[in-house]
Amino acid sequence: MHMVRRLAELTKIDGISGNEKDVREFIIQNLEGKSLKFYTDNIGNLIVKGRSDGSSKLRVMAAAHMDEVGLMVNYITDDGKLKFSAVGGIDNRILPGQHVRVGRDKIPGVIGCKPIHLQDKSERGSAVNIKNLYIDIAAKDRENALELVNTGDYAAFASEPVFFGENRIKAKALDDRAGCAVLMELLEEVWPFEFYACFTVQEEVGLRGALVAANRLKPDIGIVLEGTTCTDVPNVKEHEVSTVMGKGPSLSFADRTSLADRGLLEHFAKTAEKEGIPYQWKTTVSGGNDAGRIQTSGTGVRTLVVSVPCRYIHSPVSVLDLDDLKNMHKLVSRALHTLPGALGR
Amino acid sequence: MNTDELVKQLCEINAPAGFENLAAEKIKSFFEPLCDKAFVDRFFNVIGYKKGTSENPGKILITAHYDQIGLIVSGFEKGGFLRISNLGGVDTKTVLAREVIIHGREEVYGVIGAKPPHLLKESEVSKNAEITDLFIDTGYPDDVLKQKVAVGDPVSVIAPANELKNWCFAGKSLDNRAGVAALVLILYELQNIKHPNDIYVIATVQEETNLLGAIISSYSLEPDLAVVIDVCHGDMPEGDKAQCFPLNKGVPVAVGPAFQREYTDALFETAKKERIPTQRCIEPGNPGTEAWAIQVSRTGIPAVEVGIPLRYMHSTAELVSLQDIENAAVLVARYVSGDIVRTYDEFI
Numbered sequence: 027m028h029m030v031r032r033l034a035e036l037t038k039i040d041g042i043s044g045n046e047k048d049v050r051e052f053i054i055q056n057l058e059g060k061s062l063k064f065y066t067d068n069i070g071n072l073i074v075k076g077r078s079d080g081s082s083k084l085r086v087m088a089a090a091h092m093d094e095v096g097l098m099v100n101y102i103t104d105d106g107k108l109k110f111s112a113v114g115g116i117d118n119r120i121l122p123g124q125h126v127r128v129g130r131d132k133i134p135g136v137i138g139c140k141p142i143h144l145q146d147k148s149e150r151g152s153a154v155n156i157k158n159l160y161i162d163i164a165a166k167d168r169e170n171a172l173e174l175v176n177t178g179d180y181a182a183f184a185s186e187p188v189f190f191g192e193n194r195i196k197a198k199a200l201d202d203r204a205g206c207a208v209l210m211e212l213l214e215e216v217w218p219f220e221f222y223a224c225f226t227v228q229e230e231v232g233l234r235g236a237l238v239a240a241n242r243l244k245p246d247i248g249i250v251l252e253g254t255t256c257t258d259v260p261n262v263k264e265h266e267v268s269t270v271m272g273k274g275p276s277l278s279f280a281d282r283t284s285l286a287d288r289g290l291l292e293h294f295a296k297t298a299e300k301e302g303i304p305y306q307w308k309t310t311v312s313g314g315n316d317a318g319r320i321q322t323s324g325t326g327v328r329t330l331v332v333s334v335p336c337r338y339i340h341s342p343v344s345v346l347d348l349d350d351l352k353n354m355h356k357l358v359s360r361a362l363h364t365l366p367g368a369l370g371r
Numbered sequence: 372m373n374t375d376e377l378v379k380q381l382c383e384i385n386a387p388a389g390f391e392n393l394a395a396e397k398i399k400s401f402f403e404p405l406c407d408k409a410f411v412d413r414f415f416n417v418i419g420y421k422k423g424t425s426e427n428p429g430k431i432l433i434t435a436h437y438d439q440i441g442l443i444v445s446g447f448e449k450g451g452f453l454r455i456s457n458l459g460g461v462d463t464k465t466v467l468a469r470e471v472i473i474h475g476r477e478e479v480y481g482v483i484g485a486k487p488p489h490l491l492k493e494s495e496v497s498k499n500a501e502i503t504d505l506f507i508d509t510g511y512p513d514d515v516l517k518q519k520v521a522v523g524d525p526v527s528v529i530a531p532a533n534e535l536k537n538w539c540f541a542g543k544s545l546d547n548r549a550g551v552a553a554l555v556l557i558l559y560e561l562q563n564i565k566h567p568n569d570i571y572v573i574a575t576v577q578e579e580t581n582l583l584g585a586i587i588s589s590y591s592l593e594p595d596l597a598v599v600i601d602v603c604h605g606d607m608p609e610g611d612k613a614q615c616f617p618l619n620k621g622v623p624v625a626v627g628p629a630f631q632r633e634y635t636d637a638l639f640e641t642a643k644k645e646r647i648p649t650q651r652c653i654e655p656g657n658p659g660t661e662a663w664a665i666q667v668s669r670t671g672i673p674a675v676e677v678g679i680p681l682r683y684m685h686s687t688a689e690l691v692s693l694q695d696i697e698n699a700a701v702l703v704a705r706y707v708s709g710d711i712v713r714t715y716d717e718f719i
Contacts, residue, residue, distance in 0.1 A: 117488040120468035123686035125531045134533040136541045136688030140609045142462035153497050164539035184531050190480040191510015260448040260506045261486045341468040343482040
């Protein structure tokens with residue numbers, strides 16, 4: 027399957043943190059028959075050992091997280107409405123009137139909101155409070171709701187992938203199914219070193235999967251493939267723009283959870299320049315990702331984060347540029363192949 | 372066609388207020404096979420005419436508006452973005468992170484964005500976004516976009532349309548495609564009922580902005596009686612019980628000065644006879660629906676109104692019961708086939 031098609035398919039799957047099973051199964055099914063070794067660890071990370079010609083002793087771990095942000099039902103009211111909390115970071119402003127699917131059976135529902143006709147002036151002017159929101163699955167009452175769903179059930183945004191504009195895709199969960207799609211593509215290749223592709227769990231609730239995967243693998247190098255914020259939109263000041271859509275994959279020199287390894291950073295930037303692959307620096311240091319846990323695992327791991335810019339990240343309409351995605355794959359692939367030489371190993 | 376399929380097809384149609392030309396023929400295609408004559412007037416009201424059996428028939432109008440609230444392109448921003456303004460009563464809380472279709476020279480897809488949450492100032496966090504804070508991201512380079520879209524082009528917000536449990540259905544524009552669905556179901560009913568009076572079902576335009584469709588069609592057709600079908604607020608946890616009506620619990624019939632008492636009483640009588648449960652929807656003044664305009668058209672036209680309870684009005688997740696739509700249709704079909712039109716002595 028083509029990488030872009032794979033990405034679209036990946037975004038259709040619901041895999042909110044702690045419930046990544048369906049994403050994992052899709053990845054395994056899609057990579058079967060390519061003489062790869064699959065291992066699912068205790069926490070649910072999928073670790074795939076790639077093919078290697080054994081020419082270098084380096085051990086490289088590349089990680090992308092399978093989980094996405096979403097909602098979790100935490101209370102069912104007497105009249106059968108589902109109260110919920112966010113799993114991961116969600117912009118509450120986007121919630122009223124969204125369509126969702128709840129639980130294993132994907133029960134369709136909508137997030138209720140008081141109609142504008144019935145709001146008083148102060149309500150019209152103020153932002154929504156997640157505590158006042160609920161999911162309506164049209165249950166008659168609590169008992170009827172409990173026949174369909176339960177507290178602890180996940181609710182995912184009902185948002186199908188759409189290709190639009192020039193070379194853009196809109197979907198939910200681009201963060202980080204985009205990384206997953208690139209990582210799957212990397213598994214098609216034969217590497218000079220030991221290569222482990224880690225599809226991690228629970229990134230969105232605290233970078234939890236990557237920590238145990240890194241502890242198991244004890245890699246020399248950790249490359250994290252991410253979807254990152256892209257704030258090149260109206261009303262944002264120039265210095266607040268983290269990445270720009272269409273300008274290629276971004277390299278982070280730092281974020282809230284890790285400082286990049288300077289050697290890796292230099293090698294990736296040089297590779298991009300040599301190969302004529304567009305790339306950009308992520309110019310803000312907000313946000314964090316799996317690199318923060320991989321870097322501090324074991325006796326320490328040299329890490330780097332490469333990301334595809336995603337506008338409206340963590341929303342049902344996140345957007346990325348397909349050329350950015352292709353260039354991200356190209357850059358990571360080229361830079362990894364020449365890595366042993368660059369590091370003298 | 373089942374009611375769920377009918378409602379799904381109708382609510383997937385895009386007809387922003389004032390731009391109903393985009394959908395008039397499609398709406399007509401639902402009426403045409405069930406009428407003696409179906410036509411579109413010059414303001415894009417879609418009218419289905421069904422001849423009565425009486426030698427001297429009265430004229431009954433049944434209206435449901437088919438326009439929808441929407442957005443309108445108000446300007447360009449560098450990077451393939453569009454500024455927007457509202458078309459009708461749009462709550463900005465319900466359009467952020469939504470998908471849209473811009474009806475330009477061609478249909479252009481986009482998503483609605485705003486300044487990202489982590490960049491909002493403390494003072495902005497507690498406020499609802501203004502429409503001017505929002506923009507559409509089209510994904511096109513500026514020069515390409517300008518060839519496809521112009522300022523003033525209408526925009527439809529689109530959303531999934533799904534059947535839910537307990538005969539319910541959620542989607543966009545159910546205000547008032549639920550009413551248009553009832554019109555189609557009424558025409559189905561009338562295939563098997565003899566009716567003395569001429570009946571005109573009208574899918575009207577521009578209700579959301581100024582009731583234009585109802586004003587002009589009631590003037591030009593000069594009916595003896597008008598039945599308005601529109602949505603009313605469904606029961607919601609945060610809704611006032613006097614203004615919000617439970618789903619699947621009976622057809623709301625409007626009571627108040629906008630609605631002629633004797634005709635409303637007759638409507639309740641029909642419901643009782645046909646064993647169709649009703650609720651009383653009290654409107655002490657302007658109900659905000661077409662009945663208000665029709666009542667004072669020409670020399671005065673008696674109007675009654677049948678409601679369809681709908682939750683989360685004007686959001687992309689409006690929620691109705693298919694059973695309520697069917698019940699409203701059966702009630703109105705039985706009502707208008709009766710010998711109900713009264714004649715008045717000519718005065719002047």
